[in-house]
Amino acid sequence: MASTPFHTNSAAERHWEWQYLDLMRRIWTEGDERVDRTGIGTRSIFGTQLRFDLTGGRVPLITTKRVYWKTAAREMLWFLSGETNIRPLVLQGVKIWNEWPHARYVRETGDSMPLDRFVERIAQDEAFAAEWGDLGPVYGKQWVDWPTYEATGDGLYRKGKGINQVAQVIDSLIRNPGSRRHIIEGWNVAELDSMALPPCHKTYQFHVADGRLSCALYQRSCDVALGLPFNLWGGAMLTHMIAQQTGLQPGELIWMGGDTHLYLNHAHLVEEQLSRTPQGEPTLSLLRIPDSIFAYRIEDFAVDGYAPQAPIVAPVAV
Template sequence: MTITLPNTDSAAFRANPDHWEWQYIDLMRRIWEHGDERIDRTGVGTRSIFGAQIRFDLSEGRMPLLTTKRVYWKTASRELLWFLTGDTNIRSLCAQGVEIWTDWPLDRYRKATGSEISRPDFSRRIVEDAAFAAEWGDLGPVYGKQWVDWPSYEPQGDGTFRRGAGINQVAQVVESLRENPGSRRHIIEGWNVAELDAMALPPCHKTYQFHIAGNRLSGLLYQRSCDLGLGFAFNIWSLALLTRMLAQQCDLEPGEVVWMGGDTHLYLNHAPLVEEQLSRVPSGDARMEIVRRPETIFDYAIEDFSVEGYAPQAHIPAPVAV
């Protein structure tokens, strides 16, 4: 594949050579040109590097929306709000037109039944048929379950253990940010080793940590596995949104977000996406306002978020590897 480099002599580049998105573009180029080519779990194949970092300043309402392709930030926001409910069934997502988790239950249903049902028909049935959704729409104890209902067990006198109350990590972080701002334990963890095999997909964005300096709250995400072509745009948006929500709830100013990738990769069948995106020049400066302060971190709605100044280039379609 021949990569078309952006015109660094163009007025657009000269106007904004320090745009945060160049971090992303440079990382994409490095992976595609120098990454280790390997066969992955999906069988599609990737080019991969290990260890990457991107930083973004949230001050003055700024939000990390890619401009070299359209990012559907409302879809990403609905997913985050769904995580915070602790729900693990795709039914409520499908009812909102959010299909980013549908492929895994759909694949399981097709393999189990031999059906060639289309994705729209499967989603429609998930929404309309509660019994069907209960049987086929659950993802297992994925992100939200671990975030707000991490299982605990209490020892019994006979040497057995009884299920105790679930641990709400998100509520604990809100409390610790308010009561002990200097703590190094403001952490939300999704990697529950005991339950990985029960999940449709083990957590990719697995560990969140938050840090207060002065009156500014910063958030860091460690991601064990990152599909840079598709998943990253949602991952860094969600990190920034969660950080902004926590800051508001704790009377803090938004600081910085730091995204860290372990196995950071591009799928081999994403060559058209890579070529097109690497030919584009970042521009623009999206800002977000949270228009209401709910009573708790769990009470936000999609209508609470307003984005201005986002003028991305065209969407670039690419297949999801299941």
């Protein structure tokens, strides 16, 4: 394994992204090597934290490789819609969820249809998409329609009205900003087996102090190379949106990881990215104030000052 540079905290090197790069270096050089669910293998550490200032429109948008922030933004808007089928993403050119339903299709039908053909079929055939494009009750379903059940009086239960956690949190931030219960939770134990992938970024908790909204995001499992740049952007984007909807200013994003890992087949990405130096200070502008958190469109977001270095391609573990 090639050596990786250790980044100091000198005055010239206080860019926020060193946190991310030093976490990557620590995992790669000190992490416990282990067999994982995908069979690829990881190096992993447990219990990590990163903190980012969101004031003045700041966002932790990684600069040492290109992060396709519009793709991540479209995913976040998809979560907020409560949608669980990949078709709306596919029609927007978002590819990040395609492998999971494709793997299920191949496994259950025995048809080795190539991924690109599967995705084309999802886009063109609504009936096919309805049958094979759904991921189960993932993320957005839990966020805006957490299932409830009501007793019928004869020892049975029927499905009740779903709970919109996002709407409840926004209401509580406005009515009772000092509460310690501003939480959006994705880990519904009763429905984990029905999900294509149980939620990785599972818990968002919001906190108000001095008119600023901060978010603590807990992630049970984190692919640092491919997933974490998207998760940091998504957490920051959501915090900026909720701050706007509640009349607050953005404060801080505190990211916490459980099993925080790098895949062994990402060696080339790790070595290349750790050889680069962060640059620039990207900022996010919200160009419109919609009537609701659920009414944002991709056109409402603009990023300035983002001049990332070249993308680094690596395979997704399914």
